[in-house]
Amino acid sequence: MIESRYGKCPFCAATNAAETSPPFDDGLLLKALLNIYEGIVDVKKQIEPNLFKNTLDALNISVDKGFGSVEFGSPDFDFVNELKYNNAVFSAFKVHREQNDIALRLLDKDGNLKSFSQFRKDAEFIDATYRRWLDTEYNTAILRARAAANFRKFVRDSDLYPNLKWLESTSADKREGHVKFYGLVKPIGDPFWEKHYPGNLWNCKCGITNTDEKADKNTPQADYEPAPGLEKNPALTGALFTKNNAYEKNTYPGAGRAVARTTKSIKANLKEYNRFGKDYTREGFDFATGGYWVSNKKHQFDPNLGFHERRASDILFKSGNKVVLQKEVSGNKWPEGLLNNTVFEIKTILGTGRNTIKRALQSAESKNARIAVLYFPDKELFTNKRLNDGIILWKKYTNYSFERIIYIVNDIIFELQ
Numbered sequence: 271m272i273e274s275r276y277g278k279c280p281f282c283a284a285t286n287a288a289e290t291s292p293p294f295d296d297g298l299l300l301k302a303l304l305n306i307y308e309g310i311v312d313v314k315k316q317i318e319p320n321l322f323k324n325t326l327d328a329l330n331i332s333v334d335k336g337f338g339s340v341e342f343g344s345p346d347f348d349f350v351n352e353l354k355y356n357n358a359v360f361s362a363f364k365v366h367r368e369q370n371d372i373a374l375r376l377l378d379k380d381g382n383l384k385s386f387s388q389f390r391k392d393a394e395f396i397d398a399t400y401r402r403w404l405d406t407e408y409n410t411a412i413l414r415a416r417a418a419a420n421f422r423k424f425v426r427d428s429d430l431y432p433n434l435k436w437l438e439s440t441s442a443d444k445r446e447g448h449v450k451f452y453g454l455v456k457p458i459g460d461p462f463w464e465k466h467y468p469g470n471l472w473n474c475k476c477g478i479t480n481t482d483e484k485a486d487k488n489t490p491q492a493d494y495e496p497a498p499g500l501e502k503n504p505a506l507t508g509a510l511f512t513k514n515n516a517y518e519k520n521t522y523p524g525a526g527r528a529v530a531r532t533t534k535s536i537k538a539n540l541k542e543y544n545r546f547g548k549d550y551t552r553e554g555f556d557f558a559t560g561g562y563w564v565s566n567k568k569h570q571f572d573p574n575l576g577f578h579e580r581r582a583s584d585i586l587f588k589s590g591n592k593v594v595l596q597k598e599v600s601g602n603k604w605p606e607g608l609l610n611n612t613v614f615e616i617k618t619i620l621g622t623g624r625n626t627i628k629r630a631l632q633s634a635e636s637k638n639a640r641i642a643v644l645y646f647p648d649k650e651l652f653t654n655k656r657l658n659d660g661i662i663l664w665k666k667y668t669n670y671s672f673e674r675i676i677y678i679v680n681d682i683i684f685e686l687q
Contacts, residue, residue, distance in 0.1 A: 292328030292408040294401065299324065303393060306373055307386050313369045314524040317362045317532040321369060323558040326361040328408050329510070330354045330557060336415020342552045346422060349508060351540060353415065354557045356509035358536055362529040363517040368400045370522040406472055410500070411510045414469040417478060421467075421505035424480040428458050433485045436468070437477035447494025448476050454490065455483050462489055467503045470496035536560040539592065549597075553583070559590035568597040569607070578618040579606070582645040582678055589683050605637040612673065614641035619651060627660025628667075635670045644677040652679045661686070 298320035305311040311318045333353050340350045375392040378384050384392070424434060436451045438444075448471070456462050458480070468476035471494075495501075499515030518525075539560040546552060546564045553563040563583050571579060586609065587593045596607035606615045615637050617630035627644065634642040646652040657677060675686040 290409060291401075291405050292331060294328070294404075295320075295324055299397060302369070303372070303390055304386075306369060307376065307389055311369070313366075313373045314522070315528055315531075317365050317528050318369045319558070321365045322361055322532070325364055325404060326358055326558045328404055329357040329361060329411050332408050332411035333357065333415045333510075335412045336417075337419045345426065346419065348544065349422065351544070351555070352508040353418070353504070353510060355533075355537060355540055356511075357411075358557050359529060359533050360509075360511045360515065360517070362532045363515075363521065363525060364400070366525045366528050367517050367520070367522060368396065371396050371400075407511075410469065410472050410474070413474060414500070414504050414510050417467065417469045418503075418505035418510075420478060421463075421503065424458060424478075425505075427480060431480035431482050432458060433481050433483060434458050434463060435479050435481045435483060437479055439474065439476045441473075441475040445471055445474060445476075445494075447471065447492070448474065450490040450493075451476075455481060455485050456489065457485050460485075464503050464506060465496060465501060466492060469504070470500045472497050472500070542592070553593075554587060556588045556590070559588065561587040561590040561592060563587035563593040563595075565595040566597040566607075568599075569595040570598040575618055575620075578645060578647055579616050581647065582616045582618070582643060585678055585681055585683065586643070603637045605634075605639045606643075609641050609643070612640050613638065614643060615639035616643045616645055618645045618647060620647070622651060624659065625663070627657060628664040631661065631664040631672075631675075632667070634672070635668060640673045642672050642675050644675070646677065646679045649680040652677075657686075 302311075302318045302320040305318055305320070306313060333350060337346055337350055340346050372393045375389055375396070376383060378388075421434075424431065433455050434457075436448075436454045438452045439448065448468075451466065468474055468478050498519070499511045501512050501514060502509075504510050536557060536559075539562055540555060540557075543552065543555050543562040543564065549568075550564045550566055553565055555562045563586070565583075571577075583593045583595065592608070592610050594608040596604065598604040605613050608614065615634035617634055619626060619630060630644060631642055644657070661675070677684050677686070
């Protein structure tokens with residue numbers, strides 16, 4: 271039993287009070303189970319990417335719900351990215367624990383590998399348990415992200431409203447540990463707010479507001495401790511969950527190294543992404559894969575077909591690629607930009623003629639692209655034979671060779687071998 275290995279579930283009471291469940295892709299779960307069953311993922315040394323994406327996407331949605339739309343250049347832009355990166359660390363620790371719990375169901379009592387259908391059935395309890403915990407984490411993360419957004423705004427407005435006031439919970443069942451703080455007014459810089467702040471108990475629905483009311487001289491003595499993992503004010507730490515959470519405190523061997531391997535590239539790529547200055551639009555960063563997409567503001571998107579280029583770029587970066595669309599000058603043969611630091615060109619395949627693919631590759635060649643990306647927005651226009659015939663036809667007229675030819679069909683990335 272999971273509970274017997276890790277002690278009493280830290281979320282049980284709060285889980286029953288969870289209001290909503292985050293989006294969850296059952297297709298990704300199936301891929302994860304197959305990866306574990308077939309040994310594609312080493313559960314001791316790696317982080318299963320599909321479980322990681324499901325978990326992290328849910329927690330990062332909570333950040334977006336808490337902060338709303340945060341544009342590049344706004345005061346909270348970098349802070350939101352910090353929250354999401356720290357969500358990645360939390361999610362990686364959670365998934366390492368989950369995948370190892372799942373892997374314990376691989377063998378029968380005699381030590382033989384179960385059939386996949388039996389393994390999948392036996393793993394249902396693990397999945398249900400971790401989803402239940404994710405519900406609580408998701409709802410609490412929304413509340414903590416919203417509280418952090420408010421706190422940061424209140425700090426910016428502290429010249430007008432220098433104090434904070436604790437507001438009564440909207441929950442029908444009030445937390446006794448917080449009731450004595452209802453109506454308490456303290457300066458915004460008081461150390462009290464570092465530890466005692468709405469959201470430091472699972473699914474806490476207390477509120478906070480800024481005020482110019484006189485600060486209370488006395489502070490009620492706290493007769494509770496914040497929940498493990500929620501001990502600190504996220505507005506001050508940049509993390510919705512502290513390192514004292516159950517997943518980091520109760521790990522399987524190898525968890526630390528596996529998490530470090532997964533998050534190292536995410537952190538490095540986020541640093542690169544944040545370096546792009548005012549000449550670029552930051553289109554998106556994918557915290558599950560570490561991919562990103564930026565566009566130079568002088569990049570010329572075709573007025574009729576530019577949305578295809580955007581769609582292809584979106585698919586590429588969400589799959590872990592670094593997409594940089596460079597400045598283009600009208601009348602010159604400029605390539606699209608850089609794909610993972612290599613010059614590339616996107617060509618959208620819309621026609622059905624036998625020369626369509628040949629001409630697309632010739633166009634990419636004329637721009638000295640090292641990577642050609644062929645995007646098929648309509649999967650019905652693609653067959654392997656058509657692709658191979660087009661490449662053969664192109665090669666009849668050139669000695670040029672690409673380092674890579676990538677093609678995207680049905681929003682899935684493939685590469686010519």
